[in-house]
Amino acid sequence: MLQSMSRVAVTGGAGLLGAPLCERLLSMGREVVCIDNLSTGTRARIAPLLDHPRFTLVCHDITRPLALEADAIYHLACPASPVQYQRDPVGTGRTCAQGTLTMLDLARRLQAPLLLASSSEVYGDPATQPQAEDDWGRVNPVGPRACYDEGKRFAEAMCFDYQRQYGVAVKVARIFNTYGPGMQPDDGRVVASLIGQALRGVPLTVHGDGRQTRSFCYVDDMVAGLVQLMATGPEVTGPLNLGRPEEVSVVELAERVRAITGSHSPIRHTPLPEDDPIRRRPDIGRARALLAWAPEVDLDTGLRRTAAHFRAILEAGE
Numbered sequence: 272m273l274q275s276m277s278r279v280a281v282t283g284g285a286g287l288l289g290a291p292l293c294e295r296l297l298s299m300g301r302e303v304v305c306i307d308n309l310s311t312g313t314r315a316r317i318a319p320l321l322d323h324p325r326f327t328l329v330c331h332d333i334t335r336p337l338a339l340e341a342d343a344i345y346h347l348a349c350p351a352s353p354v355q356y357q358r359d360p361v362g363t364g365r366t367c368a369q370g371t372l373t374m375l376d377l378a379r380r381l382q383a384p385l386l387l388a389s390s391s392e393v394y395g396d397p398a399t400q401p402q403a404e405d406d407w408g409r410v411n412p413v414g415p416r417a418c419y420d421e422g423k424r425f426a427e428a429m430c431f432d433y434q435r436q437y438g439v440a441v442k443v444a445r446i447f448n449t450y451g452p453g454m455q456p457d458d459g460r461v462v463a464s465l466i467g468q469a470l471r472g473v474p475l476t477v478h479g480d481g482r483q484t485r486s487f488c489y490v491d492d493m494v495a496g497l498v499q500l501m502a503t504g505p506e507v508t509g510p511l512n513l514g515r516p517e518e519v520s521v522v523e524l525a526e527r528v529r530a531i532t533g534s535h536s537p538i539r540h541t542p543l544p545e546d547d548p549i550r551r552r553p554d555i556g557r558a559r560a561l562l563a564w565a566p567e568v569d570l571d572t573g574l575r576r577t578a579a580h581f582r583a584i585l586e587a588g589e
């Protein structure tokens with residue numbers, strides 16, 4: 272399938288995952304159309320790509336209809352940071368629901384495969400550890416995170432309905448926490464917040480007692496997983512967990528960030544946000560078997576690379 276994909280559309284291509292994905296696809300010789308409304312993405316992230324002869328940026332909100340030609344669609348558009356997706360919850364729900372329908376309609380018309388960037392948040396507060404794809408999840412459907420969690424669940428449901436009803440080739444990736452140098456110090460995700468605070472010498476904010484766990488995957492590993500998933504035949508639809516199976520408590524993450532940045536900032540505990548998941552760890556057995564994929568970058572290496580990028584941003588006064 273991969274060889275025939277010359278023109279690839281990437282929604283959310285100016286985001287944390289989208290920008291390095293566009294870069295990777297260009298390096299593979301693809302023509303890339305990035306569709307983004309720059310709501311949480313930035314032009315700066317894709318600045319190095321704007322002059323590339325095979326790269327086009329289409330500034331567009333995917334909740335509105337879209338006409339373009341492509342051989343494959345990576346559908347990533349959606350704010351991923353809880354702070355950002357809760358800022359406009361109705362807009363987030365609309366992006367997950369109407370935006371996904373827009374892209375599925377396009378995939379149907381073009382007879383092109385569509386890969387959905389879904390989320391580990393579909394598991395909510397899961398009954399199983401680690402989370403495998405056959406866990407149907409335990410999500411609060413009326414809480415402040417539901418716009419995103421239920422939005423992703425609806426997006427997944429529509430992917431499989433478009434497949435069954437219209438024969439669209441879909442691929443659903445359930446992405447676990449992903450971090451990397453493209454983050455903004457103020458984007459509200461825990462890795463970004465802690466590194467930003469450590470480098471500024473202010474207290475490191477940890478929600479609750481910090482014993483809640485997360486699994487952090489470096490962005491390059493995640494991009495590789497998405498590309499490998501798209502390269503599979505139509506029989507591989509997912510849902511497929513992509514993430515790094517090492518489980519780390521948030522307080523341990525804060526301590527690692529302090530060690531890596533050489534910071535002496537104290538840790539300040541703040542109330543746990545509503546419906547904050549207690550444990551997150553992917554079972555990636557399916558991805559290993561179907562894609563021969565597993566993350567390669569360990570947490571300390573990834574944190575060091577991210578901290579170096581943040582240091583450069585702070586020194587430049589951006």
Ligand code: NAD
Pocket residue numbers: 282283284285286287288289306307308309310311312313331332333334346347348349350351352366370388389390391445446447448449450
């Ligand atoms: P991000 O917020 O950095 O990027 C999202 C991009 O989508 C931004 O460039 C934003 O401007 C764009 N966008 C948002 N709404 C749009 C709309 N209506 N129309 C057009 N563009 C729109 O997020 P990310 O970390 O790059 O995540 C990418 C995808 O992966 C998202 O779908 C997210 O839900 C999923 N995901 C990410 C993580 C993670 O830890 N990074 C975890 C789970 C799932």
